[in-house]
Amino acid sequence: MNKIDQKTVYTIKALCADMIQKANSGHPGLPLGAAGFTHVLWSQVLNHSAKHPEWINRDRFILSAGHGSSMLYSLLHLYGYGLTMDDLKQFRQLGSLTPGHPEYGHTVGVDATTGPLGQGLGMAVGMAMGQAHLATVFNKPGYDLFDHYVYALAGDGCMMEGISSEALSLAGTLKLEKLIILYDSNNISIEGNTNITFTENVSDRVKAFGFETLTVEDGDNLDEVLAALEKAKTIKGKPKFIEIKTTIGKDSPNEGSESTHGAPLGADNIKALKEKLGLPQEEFYVPEDVYDYLASTQKRVDDLYDAWTSMQDKYFEEYPEMKIVWEQYFNPDFARIFKDNPLFWANKHHNIATRAASGETMNLIKNFAPNFIGGSADLGPSNKTVLNGEGEFSADNYGGRNIHFGVREQAMAAVGNGLMLYGGLKAYVATFFVFSDYVKPMARLSSLMKLPLTYVFTHDSIGVGEDGPTHEPVEQLTMLRAMPNMYVFRPCDEFETKAGWYVAMSSKETPTSLILSRQDLPKMVGSNRGALRGGYIIDDCMSKPDIIIIASGSEVDLAVKAKEQLKDSNLNIRIVSMPCQELFREQSEEYKESILPSCVENRIVVEAGSRLSWGEFVGLKGKYVTMDTFGASGKPADLFKEFHLTVEDVIKAIKEF
Known part of the structure; x- marks a missing residue:
């Protein structure tokens, strides 16, 4: 490397220090330690283009250690991604393009929202899987439309998090050779030297997962870094892991100390830093020769981009049928495909578990959506999420659409996010509903990133039965409903299950959680497309209702049967099925008033879950037939009786009015 490379590294370090100091908040340690090897990656190796930031065959860069965001923003500024110097000066300020941690969709050039440590590694694995799958679908001899790499920068904290082991184990099993992990190994975490908590040989662990491991002894030796990166790209048949040994806070007076991790350096230390680097004391200084x-350096990538677009044009000329396939993957209109599709909406069963109805629906969807891909955390037969005849995604067959995640719920959800971030794919993931507790942090990022990933959660209540309270969800509905930008859809029968899948497939910016039963549920006479509005009248009365019963899932049947038993009571009872509170809230005030007229205060909610998410709908005078304790092990019918979730209990609540 030459002098301008060293000058560029020093400029990045000073720029990051100034950003953090001005904000009086941030993490200078990682940028000062990792600026050298990151500069080599971005300038000499990474195929990225500020002119074409959405190029599908660009290399991906995921800053799993998202607290080092100032370094990423500095690079985006220096490479012309649209971040101005004023944007850098607004680091961590309200409304800025430079928030505390990188946010996908908010700042151009950010490939994933990161910050919760380890999740970036899981998303990187998902992106590498997306690349491998689409390469199998589209690449042909002489036309490698998908042949880029996925890079992730992780630190000690990422490597400590359990999700990283899950994700890297899966990546090694799948032999994802386009995945390269850069490990910023500085042996420091917030509380001090990692020796107090973390003494394992990380490279040996990752090697055991199936990675080729390389080591750079000095992360400031730019030639050594480049040699390792170039060697990694020559290794075939397995993912790569490069441990790069660095010093946290390098070149500051407090280098090597945990004090540089998460606090501004201070004016005196920044002055000393710039003196050591031979830079002017001017704040936010970037020499013109660095720009x-x-x-x-981008001339190299410009040429690659032009060659790729030319190749794509020739590809479509030689294979015109693939243009149609491309549109199916990258510009699908699922709302149009399924809205009036009689095969999709057909009801076949009088009694069926909604997990089974979901499985049948998925196997219809896959015929109309070739980019539909996903799997379960070792529960495919129970979740009913296997796509029949579509093959298994594996190291021997990246074209398979059934992904076996193993018992790795956390990595599964992060990989699902990565598949959706990659582009061209419509992904789903699945597990038992009680294990949504494992999934929740990654589902939260789905919502933050506005990724319409579908979560299939089955075994939705004490209907799980004999497995007992450890496997019976109670509070999980409330947990998910509290999450912004998440559709939580709990259908009462086969038709509503199809409605839930329609919502999931047609959603553009909101993930969907489908909450499905283990046990068979009867076909409800009144179920209809009102379910697409989140709540609707499934069984009405002849005049103004005296009582409104609101229910979801298996408990809609309880409400309808209770009304039937009281048909001679002269009570006007309206039954409202509300499979999705979030969709109902999106409706007009007129519609909501037509379903739940404010003049009717006698309301009952019936649901085999916590009452906590129902207050706004049931009101202060309302009553609850809900599940507000943990369950037990026993026959499902006995459990519903034991926990007062029966027709008789609904009738009792009605009579209390």
Whole structure:
């Protein structure tokens, strides 16, 4: 490397220090330690283009250690991704393009929202899987439309998190050779030297997962870094892991100390830093020759992009049928495909578990959506999520659409996010509903990133039965409903299950959680497309209702049967099925008033879950037939009786009015 490379590294370090100091908040340790090897990656190796930030065959860069965001923003500024110097000066300020941790969709050039440690590694694995799958679908001899790499930068904290082991184990099993992990190994965490908690040989662990491991002894030796990166790209048949040994806070007076991890350096220390680096004391200083140099490095990528687009044009000329396939993957209109599709909406069963109805629906969806892909955390037969005849995604067959995640719920959800971030794929993941507790942090990022990933959660209540309270969800509905930008859809029968899948497939920016029963549920006479509005009248009365019963899932049947038993009571009872509170809230005030007229205060909610998410709908005078304790092990019918979730209990609540 030459002098301009060293000057660029020093400029990045000073820029990050100034950003954090001005904000009086941030993490200077990682940028000062990792600026050198990250500069080499971005300038000499990474195929990225500020002119074409959405290029599908660009290399991906995921900053799993998202607290180092100032370094990423500095690079995006220097490479012309649209971040101005004023944006850098607004680091961590309200409304800025430079928030505390990188946010996908908010800042151009950010490939994933990161910050919760380890999740970036899981998303990187998902992106590498997406690349492998689409390469199998589209690449042909002489036309490698998908042949890029996925890079992730992780730190000690990422490697400590359990999700990383799950994700890297899966990546090694799948032999994802386009995945390269850069491990910023500085042996420091917030509480001090990692020796107090973390003494394992990380590279040996990752090697055992199936990675090729390399080591860079000095992360400031730019030539050594480049040699390792170039060697990694030559290794075939397995993912790569490069341990790069660095010093946290490098070149500051407190280098090597945990004090540089998460607090500004201070004015005196920044002055000393710039003196050591031979830079002016001017704040936010970038020499013009640094801008010019980094712009010149992009000529390489400009040429690659032009060659790729030319290749794509020739590809479609030679294989015109693949243009149609491309549109099916990258520009599908699922709302149009399924809205009036009689096969999709057909009801076949009088009694069926909604997990089974979901499985049948998925196997219809896959025929109309070739980019539909996903799997379960070792529960495919129970979740009913296997796509029949579509093959298994494996190291021997990246074209398979059934992904076996193993017992790795956390990595599964992160991989699902990565598949959706990659582009061109419509992904789903699945597990038992009680294990949504494992999934929740990753589902939260789905919602934050506005990724319409579908979560299939089965075994939705004490209907699980004999497995007992450890496997019977109670509070999980409330947990998910409390999450912004998440559709939580709990259908009462086969038709509503199809409605839930329609919502999931047609959603553009909101993930969907489908909450499905283990036990058979009867076909409800009144179920209809009102379910697409989140709540609707499934069984009405002849005049103004005296009582409104609101229910979801298996408990809709309880409400309808209770009304039937009281048909001679002269009570006007309306039954409202509300499979999705979030969709109902999106409706007009007029519609909501037509379903739940404010003048009717006698309301009952019936659901085999916590009452906590129902207050706004049931009101202060309402009553609850809900599940507000943990369950027990026993026959499902005995459990519903034991926990007062029966027709008789609904009738009792009605009579209390």
